[in-house]
Amino acid sequence: MENISKIQAFASKFKETNLAFTPTSIADAKNTLLHLDFPTTKTEFWKYTRLAKLAQLRLNQEKIRENEQVVAPLTDNGIVRITNGYITSFSKEIAGLTITPFSKCSEQQLSLIGKKADLKQNIFLALNTLYSQEGLFIEVEENAQIEGVFQLLFHAHGENCFAPFRVFIHVKKGSAFKLIQQFTASGEHLFSLPIVEYLVEENARISCDKLQMENASSFLLCEDYSIQKRNSTVLLNTFSISGAWVRNNSSFLIEGENCETNLNGAYLLKDLQHLDNHTIVDHIAPHCNSNELYKGILSGKSTGVFNGKVFVRPNAQKISAFQSNANVLLSDDASVNSKPELEIYANDVKCSHGSTTGQLDENAVFYLRARGLSEKSARSLITQAFIAEVVDKVEQKEVRDFIKNKLVELHDWTN
């Protein structure tokens, strides 16, 4: 038998998709999987995250039509449930919002997909493109202000399952849209690969909260690609609450002037969890603001990574870009790698970043102890306060409360 690469062995049982976004996408994806293999830690982009365990898995794509999800939705607004990469329940009609499965999309809609994502360099994008059985196209009408929060509930279920899914969100001129993406898993050896693209038109606004709550033997790789036009705003909050192996690749291209881009992330890791947040904010237009705030608390044998990259291209003047990453290490075996990067090619800019790593302030603990709090509640109070800065960026109260309660429950904090 011929020697086949790891990625080919990995993908041997996957079913090729019938969806073709663009005439060349399938051919490109195939070509990528033929020529590239799983990146090693020698690849700069994967320096701190190992893929060996994932590469060893032999997964199937298992279609589940029944509603296997146990996770309750946060609100009863529009909900789409996606289980193992298949749509299992569909949203009720919402004024101003058109939700279409890829199979029913017009050619013009499909042509928007995958435009800025580099299929030739990224095997995971190629896997998603070649094996996503279903996808979702969400269109927000011009000047529509969508009430409440729309929810995408991703769930992986069973054993040895691969769950790729593709979403495209078109936020048209002057509209506003709020979204929650929730990721859960039940079962063993699951690999979820959701890729979400956002096209945010002039004067539009989108806010998106990602709640990552998979289980102790799951793999979750989220990729987000956003393109912003003039005067638009994007807010992305990522909360990595549980899940054995999580990688977030978020890439933001800011094409129009006067845009605002806010990325926030919080991670509370314990046991053997591994989390890697990679962000790219690419300013090609002048007069924009971008902000990044990522905070993490690591205990057990967990490992955390933050790699943020800000590009300011030539002539993108008057950019103000800020990156901040703060980490608290609570145990001897936890480790964190932080790599905030700036690549600046324009001079009239204000760009800065900060990164800190440390532990809980013993003086603060003492202060609270002196006021009668137990050691445990003093520490949990300080930890909660540390994370609260990020949680408070969430706009919806019910989502904030949900995150807080979930963390209290998981980390055994006293309330």
Next chain:
Amino acid sequence: MSNYTETDLEKDLQDQEYKYGFVTNIESDKIPVGLNEDIIRLISSKKEEPNWMLDYRLKAFAVWQTMTEPEWGHVHYEKPKFDEIAYYSAPKQSKKYESWEDVDPEMKATMKKLGISMEEQMRLTGVAVDFVMDSVSVATSFKSKLSELGIIFCSFSEAVKEHPELVQKYMGTVIPTSDNFYAALNSAVFTDGSFCYIPKGVRCPMELSTYFRINEGGTGQFERTLVIADEGAYVSYLEGCTAPQRDENQLHAAVVELIALENAEIKYSTVQNWYPGDKNGLGGIYNFVTKRGICERKSKISWTQVETGSAVTWKYPSCILKGDYSIGEFYSVAVTNNYQQADTGTKMIHLGKNTKSTIISKGISAGKSQNSYRGLVQIHKNAKNARNFSQCDSLLMGDTCGAHTFPYIECKNPSAKIEHEATTSKIGEDQLFYCKQRGLSEEKAISLIVNGYCKEVLNQLPMEFAVEAQKLLAISLEGSVG
């Protein structure tokens, strides 16, 4: 000049020619171009080296052949053709100088142009200068005074002959031959350099200084420096460079190893002003240097650098904080102009308990240059209570240059405290306004702000050097500083 604006400054910067561009006509002793085992044997025999040294070179060469040139740097350049370089060039006089008067007058003149007139230095400043013209040490002063204290300060080849036990014990312990492509190349073909040993408990009474100078067209200069501060010793070492104007790219791949034993302190200062190429980006020196120091218990290594020259710089003076309570410091000003590219920074590797490191890096980019900071702070599992503070600021002048920051922060110990901050901006309009409102011309204001911006680093330089560093800054950014 009251209307002097940033645009004028930019123009001045572009027009500015390299001031130290002159070639000294001294007959050189060159060996054939190319690189193979025979060349290495030839270099070794020309230098009358012992066998162990030749073995070391050959081993390094074997390793080098298996390596490929690194490409991760944020620099773009035409790769040097290693088989078209002559690897050895020494001024031809083979006899030893008995006294200063014997030295070739032309060489004296060169030194004068460099502003380090030997007599003056000897008489006034009390600085001992080990002057390296191309690759062989020519004159060394104050030797007797230093030797009274047991301090050894000589050329590397002399050390190989006179103090083989020290060289053998320490060479390659901080930077092994297989460390990286250019370190391996240097280990195979290095011609000369400086060697310094400070015995136990001795505080070196003067600043030790070496002038490196590339003089021969088409010769790469492969320096090797080894500084050892024995227990409780202190030394401040200065290294400065200027090179004549030349259109052909020249390669410089030096290796500097510092060893600070228990309670010792080494202060290593560099002013680098090699030919940066003309304003069209033609020519200039490739500066690919490996510098690293190792700190034993309670010792301290401090790197200070002012980088204004070279077409391409690739340099990361690092500290391995091996001993408990050891301290590493890195202060850097890097100025790039025209088509210069610099990828520079440091590595602080915390192994011991209660180790501390400080990084202050100031980058100034002008013209079409690219200036990157790349640094690693690594806290290992046993480095309890390690502490790091890093600050990397970049100043942009003109809208066609770039400033980049690539910090790597890796922490494996929960008791560590690491802080890193970086900013990138141009000279603030409000700062300029404030100065001008108080009656300073725009030019004076820019000069004041740039001076203040670098002060933190320049303050770390020894007196004799600070003056020169300020001069170089002034030359590199003429019209703004002064």
